[in-house]
Amino acid sequence: MNAPHEAPLSTGATPAGNGAADGRRSALLAGLAQILPDAALLWKPEDTVPYECDGLAAYRQVPMAVALPDTEEQVCAILRLCHRLSVPVVPRGAGTSLSGGAMPIAEGLVLSLAKFKRILKVDPHSRTAVVQPGVRNLAISDAAAPFNLYYAPDPSSQIACTIGGNVSENSGGVHCLKYGLTVHNVLRVRAVTMEGEVVVFGSEAPDSPGLDLLAAMIGSEGMLAVVTEVTVRLIPKPQLAQVIMACFDDVEKGGNAVAAVIAAGIIPAGLEMMDKPATAAVEEFVHAGYDLDAAAILLCESDGTPEEVAEEIERMSAVLTASGCTRIVVSQNEAERLRFWSGRKNAFPAAGRISPDYYCMDGTIPRKHIGTLLRRIEEMERKYALRCINVFHAGDGNMHPLILFDGSDQDEWHRAELFGSDILEACVELGGTVTGEHGVGVEKLNSMCVQFSPSERDAFFGVKAAFDPARLLNPDKAIPTLARCAEYGKMHVKKGLLPHPDLPRF
């Protein structure tokens, strides 16, 4: 990730004369030394700096210390210690999150689950796998491959991101249109509360008594409990998958084609869109075979039995053609299919390759307005004299415009911020939301003030208090306080960001 830095970096060292903080730090390190071996405890600035940010490197903070436990007992003991000392804790997986959710707290501990990387069980009969939170997303599918099964949600970072992080952020991916988000593919989560108690959410059974808090835990951005074990659903690999690359001479036509495919009653296995600047950036980098003359391309995947795929490819092709598509290329083998997808999955690194920095947006809009939004973004490029490349999870209207800029140029960064704000306002105006799948973290706290009412935010805090009454677990992320919203309201509420009547709530 290339994104703007805040200078100068904090070293995490406590200022001279701050006796209380120093005392707490000493007590924490002494306590942790009783729980963990030396190698599993980092506290020198040179060791803790690598943990200063997540994938959204715009926000940085070095923590007081980093703990790397490898047993659940150690996690319980660490949390009990921090609870007793009132030290805030930020859980961390691979740190690939994009909203500052895993950004440390100066006077806090980072609790890394990096050593929890065992696959405990792959059961082909129940089609489940039980894994530790530090297992990489793709490693689950690798382990299930001998049984012809796989784990469906596939974030672009799946080679690096971990299932614990996926649970915390409710991660999606290019195939989630058909196969669902993390919340639809996780059956059970074992976790530890800030008070050091083990709790289990969900089960392998279809229903169980008690409040169903599994979905609340998934996507809770590390605020309710620290994940120590995850049971995921595995699904059979389709017999065949083929992807269409459909080319358009106009971005708006491409956007409208997305709505037309869904309106025809087709749920493609993947439905992604990239505009010309995006394909140009990617093609140079990974040689995906994209049509560089097209103003926009759609990737539409079909999977199933050979008969189902043939029938669906034919139906999708007809709809795309009727929507003004100028060219259709269907992948002829698995290598070609993976090459088409490799371009989409490498769009972010490709952007990093052609620009010193980029600012990734994560808004959602109703599918029928994709074309309109793309047209508006073109106008904004002229207004702010900045380039923007567009990659979309088009099928579910979740778009990721990447605004390109040079962070060393203060004026460019300022224009990029305004550009991003304009895009999100346009999303809300078109009936969408300011965040799709990257989470709220610290980045979108202010947006939560306009999206949720005070009583709704109170309910969120109430649920958090049910698990973490002392507010020590990843505090000040994801849900803004009343005070913060009051301040934001005075400064920033603009016409376009007032709550939309159709906005989702809980």
Added chain:
Amino acid sequence: MNAPHEAPLSTGATPAGNGAADGRRSALLAGLAQILPDAALLWKPEDTVPYECDGLAAYRQVPMAVALPDTEEQVCAILRLCHRLSVPVVPRGAGTSLSGGAMPIAEGLVLSLAKFKRILKVDPHSRTAVVQPGVRNLAISDAAAPFNLYYAPDPSSQIACTIGGNVSENSGGVHCLKYGLTVHNVLRVRAVTMEGEVVVFGSEAPDSPGLDLLAAMIGSEGMLAVVTEVTVRLIPKPQLAQVIMACFDDVEKGGNAVAAVIAAGIIPAGLEMMDKPATAAVEEFVHAGYDLDAAAILLCESDGTPEEVAEEIERMSAVLTASGCTRIVVSQNEAERLRFWSGRKNAFPAAGRISPDYYCMDGTIPRKHIGTLLRRIEEMERKYALRCINVFHAGDGNMHPLILFDGSDQDEWHRAELFGSDILEACVELGGTVTGEHGVGVEKLNSMCVQFSPSERDAFFGVKAAFDPARLLNPDKAIPTLARCAEYGKMHVKKGLLPHPDLPRF
């Protein structure tokens, strides 16, 4: 429902001299009269008695009053009034629930949603319907039928039960093995908190910021908020559905066949089991065409395109034959298919027809142990000298043994209770749970003490407090207090009911 009565029935009249309660009752009725027209407010015992119980008629209590609002504004005003007066409120749909969840409170108000029966929108493009909570489950599918769509969850009571009640209990049905429970088919719930504030859970978008509390709301047994609007997912009617009636000469073989079908990677659209006493009771009543010589029958449904159905029926038939099935009958037309299902759906009324009373259990077990459990129930029938007829949602291991007895014979009722307790202990011992889909209500409060730890129950109460800090909305249902569990622990904890290590938690 025929089930044991508690005598004498309370009339709901306050004892003479209870001035505080009388005063609160007067204030409540006066306040309600300001909000509702006369016809929408019931307070005379002859009017309130019909609300004294839900489908589990073993528990009865006449409420102080019954309110029948027909607008959300009235619901808000009623809840604000009750909150101000500290009057507990029990929301009620059609009252078909089976665990006493809608049982009134003597000093409380029943808030009936019976008048909320408008279907607000059926949208074939987004495949959703927006309905009021008092709409009957089957009425949604009827409204969607012109678009060739339907609402999948189909509780046996679907002709009478309402979608608001389905949301509160997370209702299943014979097709939920393939199409999911209520929680998998509801996208958005609009509801009113005890403090009279409107809150919205979920959205039509695949993900949204904030904690995902929709799943917690679904199945919360009316304890978090009063449902006023539900957006459901509709799915296309399959081109064809066919059901196999498979006959077995031994219940254990039938049970093992269920596990074999699932292990073969088949997810039937329905997979139900009935034993010989159940088919005998049903056949006399609805003439479903069941094989009365079989020790057990399975109903296995396949749906999809004609080709898919033909292929799946063939595969299922092969597995059933290999599992020792003695006869296979495949429905040859829609009328025959519906006749086969009508027997299963009428099993409860059929039991009421052959016995003065019956006690319906709702345990779950891993599918592989179905045969073992059925064998054990046969032994218990001899031990307690009572008959039990068995109907199962076999595909997901949720069984409903119906213990037949005569409630006017105290000894028979006592034996029925012990019989039921033995069945649930056997479920837990075999790795299952004491309740599948009928909810906890008042009936299974004690079981919650053994299934959940104090800290887990604390978290449930914490979530409830986030919505209803005064604990006025359907209080004392579904989650037992610490004191109740302590008392139960002293009296009742037996070997078989100690928490199983694999028990589901949240």
